[in-house]
Amino acid sequence: MxxxxxxxxxxxxxxxxxxxxxxxxxxxxxxxxxxPIDPKYKTDQYLxxxxxxxxxxxxxxxxxxxxxxADSDAIITKGIVSMLIxxxxxxxxxxxxxxxxxxxxxIGLKEHLSPTRSNGLASMVKQMKLYAMVxxxxx
Amino acid sequence: MPIDIQKxxxxxxxxxxxxxxxxxxxFDNAATTQKPLQVIKAISDYYExxxxxxxxxxxxxSMKATEAFEEARKEIREFINAPSTHxxxxxxxxxxxxxxVAASFGKKFLKPGDEVVTTIMEHHSNFVPWQIICEEKGxxxxxxxxxxxxxxxxxxLYSLIxxxxxxxxxxxxxxxxxxxxxxxxxxxxxxxxxxxVLVDGAQGVAHAKVDVSDLDxxxxxxxxxxxxxxxxxxxxYGKEKWLEELPPYQSGGEMVKDVRIERTTFNELPxxxxxxxxxxxxxxxxxxxxxxxxxxxxEEISLYEDRLLKRAVEGLSxxxxxxxxxxxxEKASLVSFLIGDIHPFDAGTIIDKMGIAVRTGHHxxxxxxxxxxxxxxxxxxxxxxxxxxxxxxxxxxVSRVKRMFA
Numbered sequence: 204m205x206x207x208x209x210x211x212x213x214x215x216x217x218x219x220x221x222x223x224x225x226x227x228x229x230x231x232x233x234x235x236x237x238x239p240i241d242p243k244y245k246t247d248q249y250l251x252x253x254x255x256x257x258x259x260x261x262x263x264x265x266x267x268x269x270x271x272x273a274d275s276d277a278i279i280t281k282g283i284v285s286m287l288i289x290x291x292x293x294x295x296x297x298x299x300x301x302x303x304x305x306x307x308x309x310i311g312l313k314e315h316l317s318p319t320r321s322n323g324l325a326s327m328v329k330q331m332k333l334y335a336m337v338x339x340x341x342x
Numbered sequence: 343m344p345i346d347i348q349k350x351x352x353x354x355x356x357x358x359x360x361x362x363x364x365x366x367x368x369f370d371n372a373a374t375t376q377k378p379l380q381v382i383k384a385i386s387d388y389y390e391x392x393x394x395x396x397x398x399x400x401x402x403x404s405m406k407a408t409e410a411f412e413e414a415r416k417e418i419r420e421f422i423n424a425p426s427t428h429x430x431x432x433x434x435x436x437x438x439x440x441x442x443v444a445a446s447f448g449k450k451f452l453k454p455g456d457e458v459v460t461t462i463m464e465h466h467s468n469f470v471p472w473q474i475i476c477e478e479k480g481x482x483x484x485x486x487x488x489x490x491x492x493x494x495x496x497x498x499l500y501s502l503i504x505x506x507x508x509x510x511x512x513x514x515x516x517x518x519x520x521x522x523x524x525x526x527x528x529x530x531x532x533x534x535x536x537x538x539v540l541v542d543g544a545q546g547v548a549h550a551k552v553d554v555s556d557l558d559x560x561x562x563x564x565x566x567x568x569x570x571x572x573x574x575x576x577x578x579y580g581k582e583k584w585l586e587e588l589p590p591y592q593s594g595g596e597m598v599k600d601v602r603i604e605r606t607t608f609n610e611l612p613x614x615x616x617x618x619x620x621x622x623x624x625x626x627x628x629x630x631x632x633x634x635x636x637x638x639x640x641e642e643i644s645l646y647e648d649r650l651l652k653r654a655v656e657g658l659s660x661x662x663x664x665x666x667x668x669x670x671x672e673k674a675s676l677v678s679f680l681i682g683d684i685h686p687f688d689a690g691t692i693i694d695k696m697g698i699a700v701r702t703g704h705h706x707x708x709x710x711x712x713x714x715x716x717x718x719x720x721x722x723x724x725x726x727x728x729x730x731x732x733x734x735x736x737x738x739x740v741s742r743v744k745r746m747f748a
Binding site for chain 2: 223224227228231255256276277278279280
């Protein structure tokens, strides 16, 4: 699936709920379903530091595609990390770099990507795109 | 007269708002309080009828605005029982008041090897300015510990005071723990050792009657916006003998007496510390806030807020795995907590979605949060416009968070 198709699917999933608490229940479920990161990458080297919650991000490049794994110490952050990974992981560097990720806004979670929110997510998106750029240059 | 809660709430328009389709419950009062109509109206009245630059015009409006500005200073002097109006300096807020004293006091009195004593429960505003000036002057910042319940370890504090100590800078009330420090006892002790005391009153002044003469503190700093007044206005109270000795903090118009090419002489107190056009709008709003608080009565406010605190502690304690930070016997109306191992960011996000504004994180007191070895806390801080019913809704919200993350 393309990035856009996955984004649309996520937006539809959230549209089924009216109450914000139900939407957050879904985010929690997504957080729980995030494939674990290899513990050896859960170090300061892979840490994206936010003021409130932390995110660890690792990426590798196989057959022209970028694969991400990640974790967070806060479950809501982890849920959003999980969505970003489902959208971007396994995509080509060009597609990752040009993704505008407006699904976050369409779902109504824009606040979480605001740099002032200080939860590491805004920096995480930057870091994912940076990985894509570096892999593309190296390949 | 006991607080008429319906009447009080009607004074605060923002309290009738809904968020996420739920009635707003505002428990972030330690960050900033909401403003009553009386304050909002005072500000719009000022711009509609009185706006003018003060202290220098000879025309009607300027004199009227100057008079109102200086009347406000009198009112604030009376509110904190300062001996004289020229000991009341207007600033941008508590942070600026604290920076002013740290910079000016440090410039004049700190030498290499001198010491400044503070505590681990300080807000960054009363920590970082001292850290900076100590580094600049080669002085040492000594930090007093707290006890397990969040009370200040006064024995440790006293053990840090020596002939090297030039000043003690401590908070009246901890913005994270709620602990009310025994200022009178500490100040008397410090003065016996010949050491002046600065008090960060940002969290103190809105919750109980503050009497700077009775406390005998050398400096007392606070913000207007945490006491139902506007943002961008604050106060530095300082004893005359200190303010006379401190060099000016910023320079410009208003703070000078005579400017010649060779040298400048500075204006008298308090104008020496009020460079530039002052925040007349802010002072006007702050005056209205002080009048509002006086009408309700600081004793009634304290009693009412204590009851809210008691209800919150009882309600939240009924939930298992609650971890409270700050359980000192003398405590202002806020609770800082974690729900088991749930990240404070997670808890705060869900509580917000239930329409309740709480604060999460380190609350600008990182040394304190590090001391506990936690990522932060959830803090609910109460004001006299909050209700028992709202407190019960917080308890329900916390139970809900616990179920969601189970």
